[in-house]
Amino acid sequence: MKCEECQDFIDAYVDNELDTAAVIPIRRHLRDCPKCRQLLEARKGLRTLLDQPQLRFDVPASLRAKVLSALPAASPDRKPWVQTRTVAPWFLVPLALAAALVLVFGLAFLRKGGVRGPSQDGTLVAQVISSHVRSLLATHLLDVPSTDQHTVKPWFAGKLEFSPPVQDFAEHGFSLIGGRLDYVDGREVAALVYRRKQHLINLFIWPSESNRATALQNFTENGYNTLHWDQRGFSFWAVSDVQTEDLRALAALEMQPL
Amino acid sequence: MNDEQTRARFEGLMVPLMDDAYNLARWLMKNEEDAEDVVQESYLKAFRFFAGFHTGANARGWLLQIVRNTCYTALGARNRQEPLFELEIGQIEDTAPGPRANLETKATVEMVREAISTLPVEYREVVVLRELEGLAYKEIAEVVGIPIGTVMSRLSRARDQLCLILRDGEGNPQL
Numbered sequence: 001m002k003c004e005e006c007q008d009f010i011d012a013y014v015d016n017e018l019d020t021a022a023v024i025p026i027r028r029h030l031r032d033c034p035k036c037r038q039l040l041e042a043r044k045g046l047r048t049l050l051d052q053p054q055l056r057f058d059v060p061a062s063l064r065a066k067v068l069s070a071l072p073a074a075s076p077d078r079k080p081w082v083q084t085r086t087v088a089p090w091f092l093v094p095l096a097l098a099a100a101l102v103l104v105f106g107l108a109f110l111r112k113g114g115v116r117g118p119s120q121d122g123t124l125v126a127q128v129i130s131s132h133v134r135s136l137l138a139t140h141l142l143d144v145p146s147t148d149q150h151t152v153k154p155w156f157a158g159k160l161e162f163s164p165p166v167q168d169f170a171e172h173g174f175s176l177i178g179g180r181l182d183y184v185d186g187r188e189v190a191a192l193v194y195r196r197k198q199h200l201i202n203l204f205i206w207p208s209e210s211n212r213a214t215a216l217q218n219f220t221e222n223g224y225n226t227l228h229w230d231q232r233g234f235s236f237w238a239v240s241d242v243q244t245e246d247l248r249a250l251a252a253l254e255m256q257p258l
Numbered sequence: 259m260n261d262e263q264t265r266a267r268f269e270g271l272m273v274p275l276m277d278d279a280y281n282l283a284r285w286l287m288k289n290e291e292d293a294e295d296v297v298q299e300s301y302l303k304a305f306r307f308f309a310g311f312h313t314g315a316n317a318r319g320w321l322l323q324i325v326r327n328t329c330y331t332a333l334g335a336r337n338r339q340e341p342l343f344e345l346e347i348g349q350i351e352d353t354a355p356g357p358r359a360n361l362e363t364k365a366t367v368e369m370v371r372e373a374i375s376t377l378p379v380e381y382r383e384v385v386v387l388r389e390l391e392g393l394a395y396k397e398i399a400e401v402v403g404i405p406i407g408t409v410m411s412r413l414s415r416a417r418d419q420l421c422l423i424l425r426d427g428e429g430n431p432q433l
Contacts, residue, residue, distance in 0.1 A: 011414045015388070017395050042421055042433045049424065050389040054367045055374075059280035063294050067276065067301045071265065145330045177334035195335050 001029040006036045014043045097133075097222060098126040124237070125219045125226055127184050132202045132224065132239040135180070135191065141200070142178035142193060152179045156190055164190035164205040165234065169253045174201070184237075194250065201240040201250065208235040216251055218244050227251055268308050271317050272301065278318055278391055279325045285386045286329040286379060296332055300325045316397065323401045326383065333379065373423040381416035388413055 006029045012018050013026050030037050135141050144155040153166040159181055168176035174194045182191040182204065189206040214230040227238045227247040236254060238247045279300060284293035304311075304324050311320055374385055387393045387401060395413075399406045421433040 008411075008414070011417060012395070012410050015395070015413075017410075043417065045433050046417055046421055046424070047389075049366065049370050050385075050420075052367055052370070055370060056277075056281045056390050057284040057293075059277050059297075060290070060294065063280065063297060064273070064276055066294075067298055068269070068273070070298055070302060071268075071305050141327060141331060145334055147334055175335060177331065195331075200331075 001025045003029075003033060003036055006030070006033070007039060010036070010039055010043060014040065014047065097129055100126075100221075124185055124228075125221060128202070128204050128226055128237040128239050129221060129224045131182050131184055131191070131204065135182070135193070135202055136200065141180065143180035145178040147176055147178075149176060152176065152192070155179065156181075160188055160190060162190075162207050162234075164192070165232070165254070166192060167254070169194070169250070172249070172253055173197075174250050174253065196240070196242050196246055196250075199240055199242045201238055201242060201247070203250070203254075204237040204239070205234050208233055213255075216248065218247075220244065229255075231255060264308065268305055271311075272304055272308075272321055275318050275321050276301075279321055281390060282322055282325050282383075282386055283329055285374070285390070286326070286383060287332065288375060292332060296325060296328050299332075300328045303328065316400075318391075319393070319397045319400050322387070322391070322393075323403075326401055330379075369424065373420050376423060377416055377419060381412055381419065384409060384412045385416045385420070 006026055009018065009022065009026055013023065018026070030040060144152055146152050146155075147168065147170070149166045149168045153163070156164055156166075156179065166176070166179065170176065174196055177193050177195050177200075179190060179192045182189050184204055184206070187206060189204050192203040192205065194201040194203060208230040210230075211233045212230065213232070214228075217228045219226045219228070223241055224239060225242065225244045225247055227236075227244065227250075229236050229251055231254070236251070238250055240247060276297065279297050280293060283296040283300070284290065287293045287296055300321070304321055307324075311317070374382060377385060383402060384398055387398045388395075393401065395406050395409045398409045402409070404412075425433040
């Protein structure tokens, strides 16, 4: 075993995270190599310094009570929809939304006898809203948490077959906080996350079928606003609980000449 | 399960973990006020999504993941001038050398705390999760959302930096 290899695994070694087969060659190397043994001793010394319970911060006594009192009461007296969103299993929300939208737009379509056009968007509205709701479930908002557009844009390279436009509009009140990969309409898409005051906006981007720009289309469902437009070869869907005007402002910023 | 039972189960499982939740939030946010806000918000989220938590799953890992992500969202919004991923070199150089002989526990605790807090947040979180919360690599990987190999290399670099800072600042020749 070489020293670099030993150094690569020294932490897993002191943390007891290696299986026996991996431990044996490291032990053998440590026996023969004073330099690596010194590193091991340094790690042990550091562990002694870090192994002090006083390093932890104690939770303030008042916080426990605050948290408990902030939890929704067992039978909250709220509007049914809000109540559902607060206490029902979260996965029902996008499902119910999708079902409702499919029904509404599906029927509208049947009447018109069309197969393409706004109905497609109807399903898409449901999809982007459910992606937005899913992203707020704390576990998967950001794959690349960064406020730097020059960090976020290259992150998508190699993960997507296209390179989405990534811009930060912090000075206009839309702060880029990161991005992630998402899945909408049967394809991988880029999702950029902006913060507008205390609200989060998901901006979904994927290549559009044509290069032509389209007018802004706004759909509002169950408290979520979506705004859709095409430009410069990309399809954009902004989704949030902010006002439509805010989404329009974001769209206007996106539409500025590069 | 009715609402009251759900709430009782949530309180029984999650409220005892508030020490861990607060400790992580306090280390990532670097101040009490933001840490308290993050813990509050995290518990609300956890309560809302509690139906998605399966009995027998790792409650602490589940909660810490929510806390960690809430911290990142808050950090992203809090201070756009302070890049999340850059080593704050200035702070390391500013660490005044402590008196060599002063190895009283309290002084040592402050110095080690200072050293940890100079680490960039992505190193700091693995150090806190490993050294202060005692999580296994696999649990850290789940909380942070990175592969185990990355846990290992981040921890390794974080410890290298801690050794450097503490050796310079505190007269710990063994590091």
